[in-house]
Amino acid sequence: MNKMILGMLALVLVAVSVKAQQADAKAAAKALAAYNLDPHASKERLKEAVAAILPDPGGEDVADPKYYILKGEILNTLASQIVVVKQTGLGSLEELPQVDGVAVKAFNAYATAVEKHAQVINSPRYFLQDAMKGLREAQGLLYNFGIYAFEAQDYGSAYLNFSSGLAAHEILKKEGQESVLDDALALMDQKYLTALAALNNNMTEAARPLFEELYKASYDNAAVYEALYSINGSGGEGNLEEAYQYLKAGREKYPGEASLLFAEINHFLKLNRLDELIDRLKMAINSEPENLTLYITLGGVYDNLYQRESAAGNSNLASNYFDGALNYYNQSLEKDPNNFDALYSTGTLYYNRAANITIELTEMSEDFSTAGMAKYKAREAEVFAAFDQALPYFQKAESINPNSVETLIALKEIYARKNEPETSNALNERLENVRGGGLNETSFFNGF
Template identity: 80%
Template sequence: MNKMILGMLALGLVVVSVQAQHADVRAAKRALAAYNLDPHASKERLHEAVAAILPDPIGEDVADPKYYILKGEILNTLANQIVTVKQTGLGSIEELPQVDGVALKAFNALTTAVEKHAQAVNSPGYLLRDAIKGIQEAQAHLYNFGVYAFEAQDYGSAYLHFSSGLAAHEILKKEGQESVLDDAFAMMDQKYVTGLAALNNHMTEAAKPLFEELYQANFDNPAIYEALYTVHASGEDADMEIAYRYLKAGREKYPGEVSLLFAEINHFLKQNRLDELIDKLKTAITREPNNPALYLTLGGVYDNLYQRESASGNSDRASNYFDQAFNYYNQSLEKDPTNFDALYSTGTLYYNRAATLTMALSELSSDSSQAGMEKYEAMEAEVFAAFDNALPYFQKAERVNPNSVETLIALKEIYARYNEPETSNALNERLENLQHGGTNETSFFHGF
């Protein structure tokens, strides 16, 4: 008998728990009405309204447009308060009800109200008007909260808010009502930020049609061309020819836009079209003469051209490219003497020259004639001169970054060639430490 009673009590507790998850529409109405009478003095009423309306509806409320209109109204009210605090700095958001995606939830509730109204038999026209009015208010909140999400670099959320703003426009137009996106520029701007959010969230398929619409509409924003380049150059279906077509169009339309120039430089780098890069990088340097990265990149282009011509046996052209590479690496270091990449690249420039000469040296070793020996000794001197030139740059690079594997490998090899096994072995120990997951807390050459 006692066991049966306990079982019934337990069942009763479960039922109460389940019922507590459903919305209390009357309580929500009363709390919202009380809050609207005096928003400053009755914030707890807004808490009550949100708490009462957020759970799932039950019974007749499931199909009743009025429930969803009320939910949208309450959430719009909360969204409005959050925007007011953010814009004025008065009050605290922490004092308000905490609802994730409040603007999205308001919009979704109101669109559901429109659907329920359409499904209902003889649903009063004023309910549709109330739902549409709520969507008009939600549309503004969707934009504001999209901006907040974008600024927080939550690009997925930003995209949801901005794209919902576009969806709100479609609903409003279908019902013959005004939208904040009726203005052509506002619509283009909304599509732009929606596409930008999608692109930043790596949603290229969602971004592509938005930016193509803006391109067709001749929307005046150079970032559109860079965006179209990015979406067509990404993914399994990447088409670099189409991608560059957009980028080229942007460069022609906005010849002074530095971001497009840099995008074009990166494009040619990826395509390994080194000869075409030189003029573009020189143009970029005239635009940003204090940017060390541009000098470093141009030095790298000449460095690659030097290696190409050297491998082809074109010594005169190779020598000219070598000098140009050193010149631009050096100019980068003049702008920033502690730039690791510039230090390492300059050291590598000389190191690679030494490596190339070493290969030629091995061919001369078979010639034991007097002339052959003299050529061998002269080239050997060039090899060590190249290592001598490389060494201080690698030492400085190691001081800047003692955990660069490549720098330690080069230094270890140079000291081995200098027949200084103690230093070479010490550098090798530091290298092995890195290769086994350790770190070098201090630089080996910090006292040099």
């Protein structure tokens, strides 16, 4: 008996809910009709329509596809008005109902209407046609809202709008209907935007299949190759080698594309493949002759090669690489004499030369012959000469950035070797201040 009573009560509640849904739908339809008669004078009616249809009454599922078609129509209308305001500057967004993700919600309403039509026996065919018409309208709105979100760097929302546009295309094609994305290039463009939004929102697995599809279709955009390199090269050196196939293919297809060139430079830097970097960096300098970072980076490559060959005892080759490094550091300083990185790098180049010669002196110190001692003194003089050459670059670097730990260490060591303990100790105090979390308000070599 109790079960029967509960069952009857449930039936009553369902009936009440359905009546409430029907009442809200009628109110929403009436308000929308009034708004459509005079959109400029009756924005309150649009607010009434939105309020009546959002959310679903009681949060319950509605069986009637007509309800979702009405919901989609109201949300499409609101989305269209937002686009008009944004594109023309006429009116105010504050006057319109505030609905987050309005275009996506309109799409979801129409997609649900299509599902309900398939589930309801003898559902009128015109319901499906109305839903198809609404989906086509939603496609353009989804694209616009995707662009708005992308420009605002809200990449998550951009992805939702663009991917919903693709989903709308799939529904339309399944039903044998026309889509705004029937043009193959338009479809590829939409997939590219969707993939790019996903990648920018760190949704790697959502971006990967879209970029791979674009790659296989030879979509004409260099960013596809760089994106696939980035996606596939994030797991370490082994992955980088596999990912390089995309970068290599992109460089072959777009040899003049600077972004791919720079990606390739960074690739070889990560793998420490210095010899292969030189030609790429020279190409980049030809492409962007005012980019000082390129000169400094190429100088650094030569510097590293100098260190490698010097350690291997290949003095002639090491000397050539030293000259190459100095050449590109000097070129950067010619363009900007106050560039800290160029100053510090040049000082370091000379400092490391002095350090390399010092290692040789350790080996030479065991030869106490007259010739050996003479040779030792000559090389020792080269050490002090190299430190003297490094000094002005470090001094100027310190005058630009008095809180660079590396610069202060180099200066402290140089003055200690020059037997100037007072200056070395003063620099050491400044160094310890920075290491302790303090700041040097003025430089030691102020006005240098």
